[in-house]
Amino acid sequence: xxxxxxxxxxxxxxxxxxxxxxxxxxxxxxxxxxxxxxxxxxxxxxxxxxxxxxxxxxxxxxxxxxxxxxxxxxxxxxxxxxxxxxxxxxxxxxxxxxxxxxxxxxxxxxxxxxxxxxxxxxxxxxxxxxxxxxxxxxxxxxxxxxxxxxxxxxxxxxxxxxxxxxxxxxxxxxxxxxxxxxxxxxxxxxxxxxxxxxxxxxxxxxxxxxxxxxxxxxxxxxxxxxxxxxxxxxxxxxxxxxxxxxxxxxxxxxxxxxxxxxxxxxxxxxxxxxxxxxxxxxxxxxxxxxxxxxxxxxxxxxxxxxxxxxxxxxxxxxxxxxxxxxxxxxxxxxxxxxxxxxxxxxxxxxxxxxxxxxxxxxxxxxxxxxxxxxxxxxxxxxxxxxxxxxxxxxxxxxxxxxxxxxxxxxxxxxxxxxx
Amino acid sequence: xxxxxxxxxxxxxxxxxxxxxxxxxxxxxxxxxxxxxxxxxxxxxxxxxxxxxxxxxxxxxxxxxxxxxxxxxxxxxxxxxxxxxxxxxxxxxxxxxxxxxxxxxxxxxxxxxxxxxxxxxxxxxxxxxxxxxxxxxxxxxxxxxxxxxxxxxxxxxxxxxxxxxxxxxxxxxxxxxxxxxxxxxxxxxxxxxxxxxxxxxxxxxxxxxxxxxxxxxxxxxxxxxxxxxxxxxxxxxxxxxxxxxxxxxxxxxxxxxxxxx
Amino acid sequence: xxxxxxxxxxxxxxxxxxxxxxxxxxxxxxxxxxxxxxxxxxxxxxxxxxxxxxxxxxxxxxxxxxxxxxxxxxxxxxxxxxxxxxxxxxxxxxxxxxxxxxxxxxxxxxxxxxxxxxxxxxxxxxxxxxxxxxxxxxxxxxxxxxxxxxxxxxxxxxxxxxxxxxxxxxxxx
Numbered sequence: 119x120x121x122x123x124x125x126x127x128x129x130x131x132x133x134x135x136x137x138x139x140x141x142x143x144x145x146x147x148x149x150x151x152x153x154x155x156x157x158x159x160x161x162x163x164x165x166x167x168x169x170x171x172x173x174x175x176x177x178x179x180x181x182x183x184x185x186x187x188x189x190x191x192x193x194x195x196x197x198x199x200x201x202x203x204x205x206x207x208x209x210x211x212x213x214x215x216x217x218x219x220x221x222x223x224x225x226x227x228x229x230x231x232x233x234x235x236x237x238x239x240x241x242x243x244x245x246x247x248x249x250x251x252x253x254x255x256x257x258x259x260x261x262x263x264x265x266x267x268x269x270x271x272x273x274x275x276x277x278x279x280x281x282x283x284x285x286x287x288x289x290x291x292x293x294x295x296x297x298x299x300x301x302x303x304x305x306x307x308x309x310x311x312x313x314x315x316x317x318x319x320x321x322x323x324x325x326x327x328x329x330x331x332x333x334x335x336x337x338x339x340x341x342x343x344x345x346x347x348x349x350x351x352x353x354x355x356x357x358x359x360x361x362x363x364x365x366x367x368x369x370x371x372x373x374x375x376x377x378x379x380x381x382x383x384x385x386x387x388x389x390x391x392x393x394x395x396x397x398x399x400x401x402x403x404x405x406x407x408x409x410x411x412x413x414x415x416x417x418x419x420x421x422x423x424x425x426x427x428x429x430x431x432x433x434x435x436x437x438x439x440x441x442x443x444x445x446x447x448x449x450x451x452x453x454x455x456x457x458x459x460x461x462x463x464x465x466x467x468x469x470x471x472x473x474x475x476x477x478x479x480x481x482x483x484x485x486x487x488x489x490x491x492x493x494x495x496x497x498x499x500x501x502x503x504x505x506x507x508x509x510x511x512x513x514x515x516x517x518x519x520x521x522x523x524x525x526x527x528x529x530x531x532x533x534x535x536x537x
Numbered sequence: 538x539x540x541x542x543x544x545x546x547x548x549x550x551x552x553x554x555x556x557x558x559x560x561x562x563x564x565x566x567x568x569x570x571x572x573x574x575x576x577x578x579x580x581x582x583x584x585x586x587x588x589x590x591x592x593x594x595x596x597x598x599x600x601x602x603x604x605x606x607x608x609x610x611x612x613x614x615x616x617x618x619x620x621x622x623x624x625x626x627x628x629x630x631x632x633x634x635x636x637x638x639x640x641x642x643x644x645x646x647x648x649x650x651x652x653x654x655x656x657x658x659x660x661x662x663x664x665x666x667x668x669x670x671x672x673x674x675x676x677x678x679x680x681x682x683x684x685x686x687x688x689x690x691x692x693x694x695x696x697x698x699x700x701x702x703x704x705x706x707x708x709x710x711x712x713x714x715x716x717x718x719x720x721x722x723x724x725x726x727x728x729x730x731x732x733x734x735x736x737x738x739x740x741x742x743x744x745x746x747x748x749x750x751x752x753x754x755x756x757x758x759x760x761x762x763x764x765x766x767x768x769x770x771x772x773x774x775x776x777x778x779x780x781x782x783x784x785x786x787x788x789x790x791x792x793x794x795x796x797x798x
Numbered sequence: 799x800x801x802x803x804x805x806x807x808x809x810x811x812x813x814x815x816x817x818x819x820x821x822x823x824x825x826x827x828x829x830x831x832x833x834x835x836x837x838x839x840x841x842x843x844x845x846x847x848x849x850x851x852x853x854x855x856x857x858x859x860x861x862x863x864x865x866x867x868x869x870x871x872x873x874x875x876x877x878x879x880x881x882x883x884x885x886x887x888x889x890x891x892x893x894x895x896x897x898x899x900x901x902x903x904x905x906x907x908x909x910x911x912x913x914x915x916x917x918x919x920x921x922x923x924x925x926x927x928x929x930x931x932x933x934x935x936x937x938x939x940x941x942x943x944x945x946x947x948x949x950x951x952x953x954x955x956x957x958x959x960x961x962x963x964x965x966x967x968x969x970x971x
Contacts, residue, residue, distance in 0.1 A: 154794060179834055196606040196678065199761070201838040204830035206761040207768070352794060360787045367780040371773060378769025379578055382682060390683035390758075391675075610843050652843035775823060782816040789812060 146332075151351035152358050153338035155516045159229040160336070161365030162222050163328075168366055169219040170324065174317050176212040184264065186310035188303040191266035192392045210381040216258050217384045218373050220407035223251060232459055234447030235337040241439040246327040248435055250320055255408065257316040260309040262405060263301075267389030272402045274301045274309075280415075283422035300395065340516050341448025350516050401476060409473030410466050414492065416477040417485040427489060434496045441496055443504030451510040455503050462495050568686050568716060569693040571748065575755060576688075578770065581763050582756050587618035589735050590753025593746050595628075596733050598677065601669060601724075603657035606678035607757055610651035616763040617756050625651050632656045670710045672723035681751075681758040688755045690716065695747035698726040846971035848963065851907070859923055861912060864970045868912035868920055869958065870931075871968065874942060879905050881929070882943040889947070892954045896943040899957055909960050909968060910944045916951040931955075 124145040126132045135141040183202050185194035198205035227247070230236050236244035259277065263270045278295050282288040297304030335346050344350040352358070376384065384406060388399045404412050411428050418424035434441075449456045469488040475481035574583045591612065594604070609629035612620045620628065629649035634656060637644035649656065659665035666673045675683075684690045693716035701713035707721065714722045728743045735741050756762070847864045851871060854860055859872035874882070879896070887893040900907060912931075914921050919935035926932030927948065928941035938949030945954040960970045 175831065179831055182835065183838075193606065197838075197840070200606065200611070201840040203833045203836055203838060205834060205838070206765065207830055208834060210765075356790050357794075360783065360790050364780065364783045364787050367776055367783055371776045371780070374769060374772050374776060378765055378772060381765075387683055387685050387687075390679045608840070608843065610839075614839075652840075652846075775819075775826075779816070779819050779823060782812065782819055786812050786816045 148353065148355040149347075150332065150354040151335065151346035151348070152354050153336055153344055153516065154350060154352045154357070155338050155340065156336065156358070156361075157339050158365055159225065159233075159339075161362050162226040162229065164362035165222045165366050165369050166219070166226060167324065168369075169215060169222055170317065170320060172215050173212060173219060174321070176208050176215065177314070177317065179208055180212055181310075181314060184310075186264065186307050188266060188306055188393075191264060191306060195265045207377070210377045214373065214376045214381060214384065216261065217376070217405070217407065218369070219254065220258070222369070223254065224407070227251070228463065231462075232449045233337055233339060234341055234442070234444075234449070236439050237442065237447050238439065239334045240331070240337065243327060243330045244439060245436060246323055246330055248432070250323045250327060252432065253316050253320045253323065257313055257320070258405065258407070260313040260316075262389075263306065263309050264313065265389060266306065266393045268391040268393055268397075268399050269386050269389040269402070271301060271393035271395065272399055273404055274305065276402055277404075278305070280421070280425045283425050285422070337447065338516060339448060339450060340513060341446065341450065342512055342514075342516065344516060403474055406470065406474070409471075410469040411473075413469040413473035413485040414489045416473075417482065417489045427493075431489075431492060434493065438496065438500070442500045444507060444509070445504075446509040446512065451512050452503075452507060453510060454507045458495065458499050458503060462492075465491050465495070568689040569696055570689055571692055571751075573688055573752070573755070575752070575762055578766060580766060582617070583752060584619055585737060585739075586749045586752040587756055588620065589737060589739060589746075590749035590751070590756075591618050591620075592736060593728075593733055593750040594677075594753055597727055597746075598750065599655075600658055601665070601674040603659070603665075603676045604655045604678045604757060605657055605676055607655045608651070609649060609653055609655065611760060613651070614760070617760055618753070622651075629653060670723055674724065677754055677757065679758045681755045684718075688751050691754060692747050692751045694722070695728060695751070696744065846969055848967055848969045850966060851968055852966040856906065859908075862970075864958070869970055870908070870910055870912040870923065870944070870955075872908040872923075873906050874908060875906075878929075878942045882941060885941065885943075885945075890954075891946050892952065894943075894945060894954055896945075899943050899945075899954070901962065904962060907968070908942075908944055909957065909970065911956040911958055913955065914938055914951055915946065915953040915955065916949070921955075 124142045126135045126141045131141055180198065183194065183198045183205065185191060195209070198209050200206075202208075230244065230247070259273075263274045278292055278301060281295060282292040284291060293299065295305070296302065297308060335344075338344065347353075386403060386405075403409070411431060414431050415424040415428040418427055444452060444455065446452055449459055465488050468484060469492065472481050472485040472488060477485065574581060574586075594602075609625055609632075612618050612628060613622055613625040629651050632649035632653070633646050634649045634653050635644055636647050639645055659668060662673060681687050681691055686693070694714055697714045697716035699713060699715050701707055705713065707713060711721050711723055712725055714720060728746050730743055731741050733741045733746060739745060759765075845865065847862065849860075849862050849869075849871060851860075851873070854871065854873045856873050856875045857878070859870055861868045861870055863869075882896040885896075887895070897905075899910070912920050914933040914935065916933065916936055916938055919933050921931035921933040921938070921940060923931055926939040928939050930942045930944060930947075931940040932938070933940075933949065933951065936950050938951035939947045940951075940955060941947050943954075944957075946952070958970055960968055963969050
């Protein structure tokens with residue numbers, strides 16, 4: 119973080135800033151030099167911050183009315199929907215907000231994968247991001263249990279049962295997690311407590327994530343390092359703030375579409391059936407954003423193997439900066455990698471689809487193929503392609519016209535591509 | 538242009554979601570589809586249909602199916618059947634509600650009040666199962682949201698009673714239904730022509746009653762629907778307006794660096 | 799106005815309009831978050847309660863719960879009514895005639911919130927210097943009409959909205 123010679127205008131401001139330099143921080147954030155060629159894939163960080171704050175605010179409010187007790191939880195959610203002033207609105211914002219949060223985070227992650235934002239010197243930004251993602255999944259999983267519907271209960275049962283696959287200590291760990299001999303009231307209570315807690319850990323990690331970003335500064339679509347500040351950068355405010363606001367508003371329109379006109383389309387109707395430990399739903403499925411991992415889990419016939427591969431699929435992302443050997447950052451100049459990138463995207467979408475299907479027949483075969491390919495992409499494709507690929511020539515600066523055409527025709531245009 | 542990519546992506550995501558959605562719904566046959574008045578961005582409930590539907594619920598369904606999350610006062614609130622306050626009081630008072638304990642420690646019976654929850658036909662789930670041949674008549678407060686296909690599904694089941702196909706044998710007390718998930722249902726056909734005499738004079742055919750009670754159940758599951766639609770239109774128009782303003786602000790601001798080139 | 803100035807004004811208007819419209823939206827968002835803490839529809843519906851008064855003897859009283867607070871229902875004897883009405887208004891810190899605190903033709907029945915108007919404790923019945931109620935927290939004395947006579951309480955005990963459904967039942971609220 120560079121030291122600004124920022125002096126507050128008012129005496130009170132100066133007095134305060136000398137003791138806690140929040141105004142200096144504000145000035146730094148406002149002036150922060152940002153590459154001027156960032157495209158809309160870069161607006162999702164701001165969108166994600168909005169999502170986190172929305173979930174926290176609606177969540178805290180819901181917690182004023184929700185009762186975390188097995189025989190009262192479902193009824194308390196109905197009480198919120200029917201009796202609490204604007205309860206239906208706050209509840210639907212929270213439930214659809216979770217989906218929007220994951221939609222944004224996947225776009226954000228796939229932006230990084232395409233433009234090489236995980237590469238040196240941004241490895242810690244990448245790693246803190248993955249930790250945020252892990253906490254998001256834990257938070258969402260526990261949150262889905264709280265309404266105590268059929269999917270809440272049985273999803274919790276399936277996932278907590280996985281821990282029993284761990285040799286020797288598995289059963290004890292599972293019982294310890296449950297606080298009982300099956301998913302029951304103690305489980306619900308502790309999930310509520312942790313669901314309230316984790317988002318604040320996420321908030322802390324987000325601050326670290328942004329701090330780590332501000333050290334090297336943003337990556338950009340061309341992937342080259344730029345001097346900051348320079349004619350290649352713009353101050354964050356007002357250039358990026360207004361653009362992020364615009365993108366956020368578009369995002370909010372889609373969000374509002376779901377909340378007001380299709381609030382249950384992303385969910386599962388079985389979760390409007392109160393939890394019944396004696397009746398298992400015909401298809402237990404998690405929410406859509408967990409489906410690819412669910413497909414990987416079920417593709418392995420061995421329980422422990424499935425658990426290892428499922429967690430492995432996430433943990434392998436941690437070492438991505440070291441698996442991708444290419445010296446070129448952005449896929450714009452990596453024609454071979456680009457193909458594999460899109461195959462990877464399609465593979466993940468396919469795995470997600472399979473996660474929603476029963477684990478049998480062609481669905482199971484495809485899930486297995488998808489799982490194998492997923493790991494092949496990281497373990498084989500990335501190192502090899504990085505090594506062997508003949509990359510396109512990279513421009514010297516972002517203000518300079520590109521020497522040869524890349525994947526994005528706009529780069530052949532003038533540099534002031536601000537849209 | 539990048540802006541187009543973002544829109545294309547969202548369109549893509551939407552299409553994926555709506556493509557996936559039918560796959561979430563289980564083995565539902567092609568359901569009977571009805572043009573419900575409450576579907577769509579500006580959908581509203583047909584007030585008269587809601588009132589008739591409530592009558593069907595009261596006279597036919599409520600002997601076995603509870604609606605424990607509804608209160609009698611809901612029948613008078615806006616966005617629903619909108620019975621008058623006197624009608625609501627009368628409906629509530631016609632029910633005998635258990636209350637207590639009194640100062641002697643005894644439970645007692647009193648007439649219902651608008652603030653009371655709908656009276657359940659059975660004191661608990663087990664009694665309900667025992668009285669219904671081992672099958673639980675589900676509570677109907679959110680039944681429409683609890684079934685894939687929603688209102689169309691409920692309507693289809695009510696209309697779907699048929700002779701079983703060749704070779705299918707049914708146990709005692711089990712009936713064939715074309716649209717029920719699994720095709721077997723332990724409820725005998727609940728509706729027959731004229732089983733209810735509508736107070737508004739409408740003809741009580743099975744189809745009419747099925748539509749009315751499904752409309753009523755759809756409201757019961759989503760009493761906030763009309764407010765939700767109304768607010769939604771306002772919110773989206775507002776967001777579009779603000780987006781346009783911010784878009785032009787953005788162009789104005791970014792034009793500064795153009796001029797400096 | 800020069801062209802430059804005109805440009806500045808149009809730009810400022812655009813930004814001002816954006817901020818203003820944005821602020822309106824923000825306000826609209828804040829309201830539901832605040833209003834959800836107000837009493838919900840179920841609370842508002844439980845606003846009334848009915849009490850069976852048929853078993854209360856003259857001179858006796860009962861206490862019932864209404865909106866989470868105690869309500870005293872006292873059936874006064876003729877002597878008690880007469881005594882309450884013989885008090886001069888000058889002697890009352892909060893002057894109010896006994897007739898104003900009961901319903902026409904139902905002078906026996908005193909229905910009031912059993913909450914001391916000082917700091918909210920529940921006064922004890924048949925105690926104190928005025929044969930009414932006595933609040934042990936800070937020593938307020940109330941008379942047979944529930945009026946404050948001595949002590950720190952500023953006002954008489956509050957009479958809630960109530961009505962006689964029939965001669966045996968009172969509906970409060």
